[in-house]
Amino acid sequence: ETGVTQTPRHLVMGMTNKKSLKCEQHLGHNAMYWYKQSAKKPLELMFVYNFKEQTENNSVPSRFSPECPNSSHLFLHLHTLQPEDSALYLCASSPQLLGGNEQFFGPGTRLTVL
Amino acid sequence: EDKVVQSPLSLVVHEGDTVTLNCSYEVTNFRSLLWYKQEKKAPTFLFMLTSSGIEKKSGRLSSILDKKELFSILNITATQTGDSAVYLCAVVGNTNAGKSTFGDGTTLTVKP
Numbered sequence A: 001e002t003g004v005t006q007t008p009r010h011l012v013m014g015m016t017n018k019k020s021l022k023c024e025q026h027l028g029h030n031a032m033y034w035y036k037q038s039a040k041k042p043l044e045l046m047f048v049y050n051f052k053e054q055t056e057n058n059s060v061p062s063r064f065s066p067e068c069p070n071s072s073h074l075f076l077h078l079h080t081l082q083p084e085d086s087a088l089y090l091c092a093s094s095p096q097l098l099g100g101n102e103q104f105f106g107p108g109t110r111l112t113v114l
Numbered sequence B: 001e002d003k004v005v006q007s008p009l010s011l012v013v014h015e016g017d018t019v020t021l022n023c024s025y026e027v028t029n030f031r032s033l034l035w036y037k038q039e040k041k042a043p044t045f046l047f048m049l050t051s052s053g054i055e056k057k058s059g060r061l062s063s064i065l066d067k068k069e070l071f072s073i074l075n076i077t078a079t080q081t082g083d084s085a086v087y088l089c090a091v092v093g094n095t096n097a098g099k100s101t102f103g104d105g106t107t108l109t110v111k112p
Helices: none
Strands: A004-007 A010-013 A018-025 A031-037 A044-050 A053-057 A064-070 A073-079 A087-094 A109-113 B003-007 B010-014 B019-026 B030-038 B044-049 B056-058 B061-066 B071-076 B085-093 B106-111
Touching (some): A010 A018, A018 A031, A018 A087, A031 A073, A044 A064, A044 A073, A053 A064, B003 B085, B019 B085, B019 B106, B044 B056, B044 B061, B044 B071, B071 B085
Parallel strands (some): B010 B106
Antiparallel strands (some): A018 A073, A031 A044, A031 A087, A087 A109, B003 B019, B019 B071, B030 B044, B030 B085, B056 B061, B061 B071
């Protein structure tokens, strides 16, 4: 148990649907991250939040919209996705936003866009 | 096609040494360059660089980007055995917004 939970674990959606991924951590961490892992590719950073404020957006298309209402919760709102967006979406948290700080990962949401 | 070349491919040093890892790139309409540290599990985000000449620093790690010469370096001072990992460099360009092109990584081994 890593202390980072994600829901749902699996999601199938059509290109016109709107859905949200949820991430929750009660580790007292201040920084939270969204990553995307496509098949046979390394993890790709999407967004970074520090104390609820977005500090990094790795040129992510606007059809992905993050929300961080507090330091314990992070959402990824999905709208009009493309089939190539199908991937494993991982949430992570770390105590501080420092390079090299260990990050704790959730189990991920396996997303399939039809 | 976007391209990222990292050097050296592997490096063995002793604790206390300082290392410099290199990343050169070719990308259409550069957006960002990222450094990751990968141990046995998932990669850990280190730095995201978008502006030339501005050093980002965290503890013993620092990184800087040169957009004119198309490269970045990652410095690690006073290395520790816990720094042993694969260090990955990735770039994002406008033509593939949100998609990263990764280098092959530099495997760093720090001996006691």
